[in-house]
Amino acid sequence: MKLGLLILCAFCAFSCTAFAQTKGDPNKFALIVNGAGGEAVYGKQFEEWTGQLSSVLESRFGFDEKQLTILKNATAEDVKRTFTTLKTQLEANNALFIFLIGHGSYDGKESKFNLVGPDLSSSEYNALLSALPTRRVVVFNMSSASGEFV
Numbered sequence: 743m744k745l746g747l748l749i750l751c752a753f754c755a756f757s758c759t760a761f762a763q764t765k766g767d768p769n770k771f772a773l774i775v776n777g778a779g780g781e782a783v784y785g786k787q788f789e790e791w792t793g794q795l796s797s798v799l800e801s802r803f804g805f806d807e808k809q810l811t812i813l814k815n816a817t818a819e820d821v822k823r824t825f826t827t828l829k830t831q832l833e834a835n836n837a838l839f840i841f842l843i844g845h846g847s848y849d850g851k852e853s854k855f856n857l858v859g860p861d862l863s864s865s866e867y868n869a870l871l872s873a874l875p876t877r878r879v880v881v882f883n884m885s886s887a888s889g890e891f892v
Contacts, residue, residue: 744785766806770837771828772799776814777823778856779845788843789814791884795841817859825870837878846885853890855883864891 776792785787795811799805813820813845820858836875843855854861861868883891 754787767804768806768809769835770803770805770839771809771832772805772811772839772841773824773828774810774812774841774843775816775857776812776815778844778858779815780856782839784845785815791843795843799839814860818857818862821857821862822870825873828886829855829874832874833875834875835878837880838874840874840879840881842881842885842888843886844884846883846887848887848890853887855885857892867891 774792774795776788779788792812792814796810799810800807809831811824813824828838842855847854847856847861853864855867867881871881881891
């Protein structure tokens with residue numbers, strides 16, 4: 743599982759390097775969605791990854807804590823409410839990095855990212871993303887069954 747975090751950090755480093763500026767860059771935002779852990783061991787692991795990722799985003803890549811949103815044990819309502827807030831905060835020239843940390847599922851028709859309570863599907867995330875004023879969005883879906891999110 744530490745390999746997963748290592749891969750995450752490598753992808754983040756690769757994708758965020760162009761945006762690695764001084765702390766408080768008003769053009770970059772990040773959203774970390776920590777989904778349902780299921781078993782306690784996974785819940786703990788997802789919390790650790792979330793904490794490590796948020797620390798790296800702030801200390802190494804200069805994300806201002808005001809522009810870094812963390813949803814722990816997120817529900818669909820939490821995610822929708824956050825996207826509504828982002829819709830008012832973001833401008834066309836902003837960059838948004840979204841990290842989905844948790845489990846996923848695929849029923850043969852559509853992928854979902856597992857949340858506490860009802861899950862959101864890839865098409866629901868597409869609708870949420872399409873409503874944002876920025877098109878500079880990087881999504882890291884670190885769950886199983888994530889291929890359909892592409």
